[in-house]
Amino acid sequence: MDFIMEKEMITTDILIIGAGPTGLFAVFEAGLLKLKCHIIDALAQPGGQCTELYPKKPIYDIPGFPEVLAGDLVTNLMKQIEPFQPGFTLGERAETIEKLEDGSFIVTTSKGTKHHAKIVAIAGGLGSFEPRKPAIDGLEKYEDKGLAYMIKDPEVYRDKKVVIAGGGDSALDWSIFLADVASEVTLVHRREEFRGALDSVEKVEELVQADKIRLITPAEILDVNGNGKVETVLLQHNDEAKRMEVIECDAFIPLFGLAPKLGPIGDWGLEIEKNAIKVDNTLDYQTNIPGIYAIGDVNTYPGKLKLILCGFHEATLMCQSAYQRIFPDKRYVMKYTTVGGIDGFDGSRKEAEKSIVKKIGNKQNV
Amino acid sequence: MSDIKITIIDREGKRHEVDAPTDMNMNLMEVCKAYELPVQAVCGGMAMCATCQCYIISDHDLGERNDDEQAMLWEASFVKDNSRLGCQVPITEDLEGLVVELAPEE
Numbered sequence: 253m254d255f256i257m258e259k260e261m262i263t264t265d266i267l268i269i270g271a272g273p274t275g276l277f278a279v280f281e282a283g284l285l286k287l288k289c290h291i292i293d294a295l296a297q298p299g300g301q302c303t304e305l306y307p308k309k310p311i312y313d314i315p316g317f318p319e320v321l322a323g324d325l326v327t328n329l330m331k332q333i334e335p336f337q338p339g340f341t342l343g344e345r346a347e348t349i350e351k352l353e354d355g356s357f358i359v360t361t362s363k364g365t366k367h368h369a370k371i372v373a374i375a376g377g378l379g380s381f382e383p384r385k386p387a388i389d390g391l392e393k394y395e396d397k398g399l400a401y402m403i404k405d406p407e408v409y410r411d412k413k414v415v416i417a418g419g420g421d422s423a424l425d426w427s428i429f430l431a432d433v434a435s436e437v438t439l440v441h442r443r444e445e446f447r448g449a450l451d452s453v454e455k456v457e458e459l460v461q462a463d464k465i466r467l468i469t470p471a472e473i474l475d476v477n478g479n480g481k482v483e484t485v486l487l488q489h490n491d492e493a494k495r496m497e498v499i500e501c502d503a504f505i506p507l508f509g510l511a512p513k514l515g516p517i518g519d520w521g522l523e524i525e526k527n528a529i530k531v532d533n534t535l536d537y538q539t540n541i542p543g544i545y546a547i548g549d550v551n552t553y554p555g556k557l558k559l560i561l562c563g564f565h566e567a568t569l570m571c572q573s574a575y576q577r578i579f580p581d582k583r584y585v586m587k588y589t590t591v592g593g594i595d596g597f598d599g600s601r602k603e604a605e606k607s608i609v610k611k612i613g614n615k616q617n618v
Numbered sequence: 619m620s621d622i623k624i625t626i627i628d629r630e631g632k633r634h635e636v637d638a639p640t641d642m643n644m645n646l647m648e649v650c651k652a653y654e655l656p657v658q659a660v661c662g663g664m665a666m667c668a669t670c671q672c673y674i675i676s677d678h679d680l681g682e683r684n685d686d687e688q689a690m691l692w693e694a695s696f697v698k699d700n701s702r703l704g705c706q707v708p709i710t711e712d713l714e715g716l717v718v719e720l721a722p723e724e
Contacts, residue, residue, distance in 0.1 A: 301660075301661070305660075305661055305664070305666050305667070306661070306664055306666060309664065378658065378660050384693065384695070384724065418693070419689065419692060419693065420689070420693065442692060443692055445689070446689075447685070447686070447689030447690075508693050509666075509667075509693050511660075511667070511668075511669075511724045512658075512660050512667075526654075527658070558662075
């Protein structure tokens with residue numbers, strides 16, 4: 253018998269598209285208003301550009317942080333929003349949007365996951381990061397059948413033979429990680445030089461010496477073969493002999509970096525100007541479609557600056573407007589966290605320590 | 619204050635002759651952005667995205683690519699011998715009359 257289980261729909265108050273710093277901070281501001289958030293991101297991990305492009309680079313203009321590594325900023329934000337229990341749909345791209353009669357939205361991802369939300373906040377940065385794919389004919393038919401362009405769950409590769417291609421941080425870092433998980437790791441790069449953090453390069457060197465990683469450089473994967481799944485890859489050594497080699501493997505993971513594309517959001521009927529979504533910056537960063545907001549690098553308005561700190565501000569005002577939209581009859585006054593504390597959806601509470609009122613006795617002169 | 623003239627050929631083949639200041643610590647990518655030419659500059663100038671890749675058409679000597687630039691260009695598409703990342707090319711007086719063409723978008 254053949255039947256497909258309909259995946260249960262995810263419901264939330266604010267659906268945030270993009271798990272970069274702006275999207276993450278929106279969860280915090282929404283949480284203060286007791287609004288629940290769910291985040292969709294095309295990447296396998298939260299953080300957006302900060303974790304994907306430059307996790308080990310410093311940022312100097314986050315207020316209150318004289319210097320913070322991009323990766324640490326994301327770790328901090330994740331910790332800050334933890335009490336508000338955001339949901340995540342990672343490794344899936346927001347594909348289509350449908351506005352229902354009651355004004356709410358259904359957003360469906362590239363993998364068919366459906367999300368129902370009262371408000372949609374697009375915090376998509378420069379768009380979804382699409383992996384650069386190697387130019388190999390017929391590669392698509394192996395996608396998700398041993399071929400992956402990003403690693404979502406490393407456990408999939410336990411005791412498997414894995415070939416990784418690429419010369420940047422992600423190729424290095426995953427080779428290191430999988431050296432302990434997979435039964436065989438082969439790292440292939442077009443050049444002899446790698447570009448990554450020094451400690452990653454040194455660690456790979458160590459693992460190569462210890463025979464935990466087989467390093468083949470300079471070389472290129474020219475073809476992938478197998479019956480319905482990846483079984484072998486064809487490698488060409490870029491030495492003078494141009495020797496060919498067939499490598500048996502269960503998985504081929506080319507990690508050639510990512511290129512951002514605005515993608516399907518561009519077809520949602522939003523007003524677009526120079527690859528960015530036009531919003532009302534006089535009020536709440538709402539787009540031309542009521543109930544859909546755009547915050548952070550993805551939006552544009554007169555005087556727009558693509559800075560993380562501006563994204564934080566936009567996220568905050570967006571949440572206030574979203575609250576008004578969801579509860580048009582409720583009166584609300586902004587409360588300082590120092591005064592009101594933070595009540596997490598997980599039952600946790602954080603608050604300022606109360607000062608005590610107590611008489612301090614004088615020194616007794618007997 | 620000293621400006622140089624450089625010519626940027628966009629992806630439609632249109633030539634833009636622009637003034638580029640040499641005293642503002644600018645690079646070629648930033649000049650393109652300043653004139654609203656279609657350069658995305660996703661990474662903002664860290665030599666990490668190649669969206670500012672361009673081809674050097676005139677015979678100016680820009681020196682060797684730096685390590686970051688070189689590594690990025692190994693991974694990017696449409697790379698030719700005269701490819702450079704605009705964000706790694708500082709605007710100096712030596713570049714008077716430079717002609718560059720924007721590389722296709724990936």
